[in-house]
Amino acid sequence: MSSEKSNQWDKDMLVKNTVWRKRNSWKAFKEWLTDKIRLFFFKLRQPLAWPKRWQNIRGSLLMKNKSEAGQAVEEKEAQKLIDDLARADDDGFAGAQRLPPSHIDRNKTKDQLSDEIVSLRLYIKNIEDRDGLLFDQNPAFSIIIDPNGKIENVNKVFLSNLKYARNEVVGQQISSLIIEDQRVAVSAHVEKNCITGNFPEFEAGLYAKDGSVKTVLFSPSPLLFHEKGRPFSILMTGVDLTARKEAEEVMIKLEEDLRLKGKKLEDVLNIDQRISSILDLNQLVDYVIKKATEILGAQRCSLMLLDQESQELLIKGAKGLDETIIQKTRVKVGDSIAGLVARDLNPLLVRDIEKDIMVGRKNRPFYKSRSFLSVPIKLHKKIVGVVNVSDKGLLGDGVFTQNDLKILCMIVHQAAISIENANHCRKLEYLSTTDSLTGINNHRYFLLTLKHEIERSKRYSNPMCLLMFDVDDFKSCNDLYGHLEGDQVLKEISRVVKTNLRTVDILCRYAGDEFAVILPETGIAQAEAIAKKIKKVLASLNFKSGVTLSMGIAAYHKNNDGRDLILKADQALYQAKREGKDRVCCLP
Structure with missing residues (x-):
């Protein structure tokens, strides 16, 4: 009979496993797994399906001849086994149930009773071995804790992911594995759940042995209840969300970058409407410098215009530069970095001036960063001036990117047309006055x-x-x-x-x-x-x-x-x- 039931148990397990795989549902898997794990934990405390052929054992034990001391001991041990087993019903709820007295068998001998006890223990041991294997092979994090948060057992997935040995975690408080800023909240969460009987899902960060943190979504379930309604132990199965959290952070960062790029592009497009209406050259220069630093998040910017007579670049306007430097700076076309940009008519992006192959030199002390942009202002393939931008970011230590260079080129292109218009207006004003x-x-x-x-x-x-x-x-x-x-x-x-x-x-x-x-x-x-x-x-x-x-x-x-x-x-x-x-x- 035991062999038939064992085969039937294997068939039921195979069917349920097949159903879960087809449904591919975490909820279904969790319910099935919890149902099976309840069958073996805490040595006879766990809920077990009740075999009908054992319903008469209790009565047989109690009605034997009580005069024999040895038989009394056997009866007491058997009664304890039966009482522990009677705590569960077929649905896994641990209630303090008693078998009806009408099923007592008064004809059992002591030897027969001993055989029944041995058979019962073998059956339970078989279930423990099978469900213990099921618990360890569970692909999710699985932890058993008592109502006080003390770890009683963990599965192989938990150990392999967090790099612990079993004896390093069993017996420890689960709060010792949780990151500091969540410990109090998780301990209060477990305590409240044990009182209310509600066990909602929650997230927690667990420390691995190497110091890294794993984010896990736990689904707690009670394994066995006291008669007062509080659980003996809680099974916490969890899914590792670390990769998903990292992917979400990357996605958030990408979305933020995309939002910033969209805002920058919108700002550049809006510049065209305003810049085309400025006909005064000085106002135009100030506006270009202001927008270039705002959009690129830079702290320094200078706009240099070419003096046609001397063929020198003079600073027409600047932000973040000393007035003395603005007055004294005169750069010949072909000299210095701005002069090379003016001569070659090509924009320049330098991420590190001390390592750059083209313009490598020691960084000047009044610049906060080694990265800068330099873009020529050109019209009809002739140089008009140069715009230089440096010290990116709030601290001025950021590095400019290729996108920053493209944005500055767009601003400078619009500025070049407006500078030409402003010069024409200036000439007309001069002629008229x-x-x-x-x-x-x-x-x-x-x-x-x-x-x-x-x-x-x-x-x-x-x-x-x-x-x-x-x-x-x-x-x-x-x-x-x-x-x-x-x-x-x-x-x-x-x-x-x-x-x-x-x-x-x-x-x-x-x-x-x-x-x-x-x-x-x-x-x-x-x-x-x-x-x-x-x-x-x-x-x-x-x-x-x-x-x-x-x-x-x-x-x-x-x-x-x-x-x-x-x-x-x-x-x-x-x-x-x-x-x-x-x-x-x-x-x-």
């Missing part, structure tokens, strides 16, 4: 600037004067020596006057041979001194015809506008003419 003959400011610029200076004087209550002068008998000079000589006289006068004025003074050609000088923050006495200085310098020059100037000076007063000031200065000029020319007249 500069006298083509003398190279000084023209009448249009004079009117705009005079209005601005009057408003400034009014706001700050500063003095201001307007000096107007013309060349005495200039028509006679043109008639005697020709218009070319007359033009030369005007050019020379413009040069001499401009040279002898202050930086803040504004010289303009008003009309024909008439000139105007705006003198900000200047009183009448100081303006008169400037006028006499100019006359003295001109007197020392040699012209084909004698050249003298008549000058008129008008002081600004509150509530005067530009027209009033011009009329006053013009009146002073004509007063100088009436008084004999070659003199200075003032209207305070």
